[in-house]
Amino acid sequence: MLSIIPLQTLPAGLTLIALIVLAIVVVALWQSVVIVDAYEKKALTVLGEYRGLLEPGISFVPPFVSATQTFDMRTQTLDVPAQEAITRDNSPVRADAVVYIKVMNAKKAFLEVENYERAVSNLAQTTLRAVLGDMELDDTLNKRQEINAKIREELDEPTDEWGIRVESVEVREVNPSKDVQQAMEQQTSAERKRRAMILEAQGERRSAIEEAQGEKQSDIIRAQGKKQSQILEAQGDAISTVLRAKSAESMGERAVIEKGMETLESIGQGESQTFVLPQELTSLVSRYGQHLTGADTSGNEPDLESLDFDDETRELLGIDDIAEIIGEIEDTEIDIEGMEEQAQAIKQGADEPSIESADIDDVPEDVEDIE
Known part of the structure; x- marks a missing residue:
């Protein structure tokens, strides 16, 4: 073990x-x-x-x-330090940018370049200066997208050999020198003043035009009003003259008729049934009736009862009294033939009884009342 x-x-x-x-x-x-x-x-x-x-x-x-x-292998951000550049129109500017890169081939990034981050940063700096130097000052301030596109295009070819892909380039600031900035501010201020003066002049011109047009329209309207007033005044004078003439004529005839009507009224109150009326009085009454009714001279006598007057006008003109008297005259029968025979006998010297000895029954009772 x-x-x-x-x-x-x-x-x-x-x-x-x-x-x-x-x-x-x-x-x-x-x-x-x-x-x-x-x-x-x-x-x-x-x-x-x-x-x-x-x-x-x-x-x-x-x-x-x-x-x-x-x-x-993720997308990396590289800051490009601020670079001094001279534009094509000899204006100094200072610009910085940001570059976004991504390692696509680690073998190339290991074998082809010593330090790919530093290499890309240095390449972006030189490219930024070159792009700004090929542009005018105004273009460097206004065409940011164009600058970004140019820098990216310049970086694509060398970075592909390193296995690096430039995804985006963004220029953050482009600042001219202080002297150029002051000149630009003065230029901007002058341009704004010029625009303000142009707008003010245009406004004054428009105002003058509007005022002139308003005065013109006002003069036209006043002239038209004055003309219309004169026309209406002339028409009023003419109508007034005609009415005064007609009124004078009507008042003269009316005075005569009123006098005749008073006589007829006194005759109508007598007991006689026979009346002798002057032809002038009947003609005047007929003409005055035509004047009141507006009838023509065709011979048709107007109907006083059918006249469309209000009560005050009828009372003023005495239409009811005139109609009553004319009705009494129409109802009375005048013995024209008897009066002609008496006149003929007197002319021939015949023995004709006088009025004192005449038979009262043969003579109309109303003859005694005739003057």
Whole structure:
């Protein structure tokens, strides 16, 4: 059977050798085990010879003669320090940028370039200065996307040989010198003043045009109003003149008719049944009736009862009294033939009884009342 010999029983020299061997075994085991993270790859060399890439996980390598270099396979950010550049129009500017890169081939990044991060940063600095030097000052301030695209294009070809891909380039700031900044501020201020003056002049011009158009429209409206007022005034004067003339004529005829109506009223109150009316009075009554009713001169006598007047107008004109008197005249029978025979007898000198000796029954009673 195998028995373990205590170290105390061994000689002092053998105990030291055992401890050294044990330490070497532990160190060898530690050196032979390599742990690779999920986002990394490691390049392995044995005695200076490239042996390959270690994938994520646990790997065993020859102890004491192996070496590894870690490559982060994630996207990395590289700051490009601020660079001084002279633009094509001889204006000094200062710019810095950020470059986003990613290791696509760890073997090339290990074998083709010493330090890919420093190499990409230095290449981005020189490219930034070159791109700014080929542009005008205004373009460097306004065309950021164009600058980014040019820098990326310049970095793509050399970085591909290193197994590095440039994903994006962003220029953060482009600052001209202080003198240029002051000149630009003055230029901007002058441009703003110029625009303000132009806008103010345009506003004044527009205001003057609007004011002139308003005055023109106002003058036109006043002229039209004055013209219309004169027309209406002239029409009013003409109508007033006509109405005054008609009123005077109507009032004259009315005075005559009223006088005649008073006479007819006194005649109508007598006992006689025969009346003799002057032709002028009947013609005047007929003409006045036509004037009141607006009838034509065709001979048709107007019906006073059918006139459409209000009560106040009828009372003012005396239409009811006139109709009553005319009705009484129409109901009275005048013996025209008897009156003609008497007139003929008087003319021939015949023995005709006088009025005193005449038979009262043969003479109408109303004749005595006729003047």
